[in-house]
Amino acid sequence: MCDAVNDGDVIALNGLLKKVHRDGGYDFRGYKKGIVERRLQRRMHAVGAKIYPEYMRFLDDHPEEYHKLVEDLTIKVSSFFREPYAFQQITRLVLPELVSYKRKQGDRQLKIWSTACARGEEPYSMAILLSEFLGDEVRDFDISIYATDISWYSLGQARVGVYPPEELESLPAAVRRCYFTRRPGGCGVTDDIKKMLHFSRFDLSSPGQTPFTKLDAILCCNILIYLQKPLQEKILGMLYDALAAQGYMILGRAETLTGNLYGKMECLDSLARIYRKK
Template sequence: MDKQKIFEIVYFLKSKKGFDFSGYRLQILERRIRKRFYYTNTENFHEYFEHLVNNPSELNNLFDVLALNVSHFFRNALTFELLRKKIIPDILSKKKLHNENNIRIWSAGCANGDEPYSVAIIFKELLDRNETNFQIDLFATDFDEKSLNEGRKGIYKASSLKNIKYGILNKYFVAERDYFILNDEIKKMVRFSSFDLVNEHNRFPSESIYGGFDIVFCRNVLIYYDIEIQKLIFDRLYNSLNHNGYLILGEAENIIEKYKYSFKRENNYCKIYVKSD
């Protein structure tokens, strides 16, 4: 592995595109950059760097492979089942008790929108069933504008819908050829915007104006970054949450040492945590 040349490639990409992937774990950078060797007829990082410098169009290809997000609706079904049956009903009950009717959710690293739309569907089902009038502010952010645009369109391949029950699929999607189109009612519940979690100058998504979130999703984002960048991200997540707000991580992720006493685990099955101080 040529560590120096890998970071030269990453910093060159930053200078041209403005996105900094230097906080990614080295093994991830190596693996994803190598994917471009075959398509550029290069055999090592030195050759690839020269190709990148001499072929500006490759910058977009490299960005796409580094920013690659894999997701689908209701990914990790147990997490969403707990949201539907326990966590969201608990939030609704507490809001009613305090005469509050606004619920704020942030999906950080939302990719193509599968996650925030899954949350929106759950809220829509629960609120309709209980005939309850709540204002749901659901913010979805990513640094990849291409993914955000795909999310705004709400058009998905069948592979993205493999965890959806037929009743939900039939109710909220329209099939058209090889794609499924999400209905406008759900799309209007989610506000997409560009936000870089590792940019230390931005505390909250500009669309949200302030933090005060009841639930923050940050699933399968931290695993890409080294510990120093994770600390920066956790500072942001912690400060964005209300007291007793829920932080939902990916199954391979954990609360970092600095915050291990600031969150308590909600259950033994999923990486769902409650802000406790």
């Protein structure tokens, strides 16, 4: 264990995070300190740095280390239909109302954003869900699922959309048959599903506006838990602004809505944390 990496070394840690922001362009200052510290230790150990100033010098000499650091600081755990209950409730509470509203409006566009998409499991699950729900009518809709993440590496894998068979074991056989095909290296998502997705890099902790507007639904699952409250509030505020009137926010059971939004969103399911903009 490095002796300088301990709870008391807040000033040095803040100095390092400032540098990572200024020189590397990644802002981890609003992340929970304990998680950042633990993961930083691993990275420092990997490059043989014992104290923060040593690691800062290493960063100066090896700028490519910034990208490796991001990959180590972020937690990528995900799976298809990770929270079955949440997806079930999206089918029950969100899709019927949303689709019938769209039909009435004569609006055939559906715009959904998966804000921390990891290797694509969440947005592909959403695309499969929509396909199952709409059946043949899926062709009548212009569906865009925007899938973003901070990690270039995860996005690269998400774009390829090929997964080891064991990662699909929990899916019903019919879903595997219908939406995946054998590919070198595993099972690949079919082109019909892939064409609904648009991958791009977006850092939720970067300041400014969202790249998308008037969204019908936003998924923001298993990311806010790693962040401190002020950053959570900032992100949720930004996502709220990106929603269309009556748009849906799906947070999943690990996340909570921050106080500033309680009056502005109606809770449709308190366990799956599904909300609708008032």
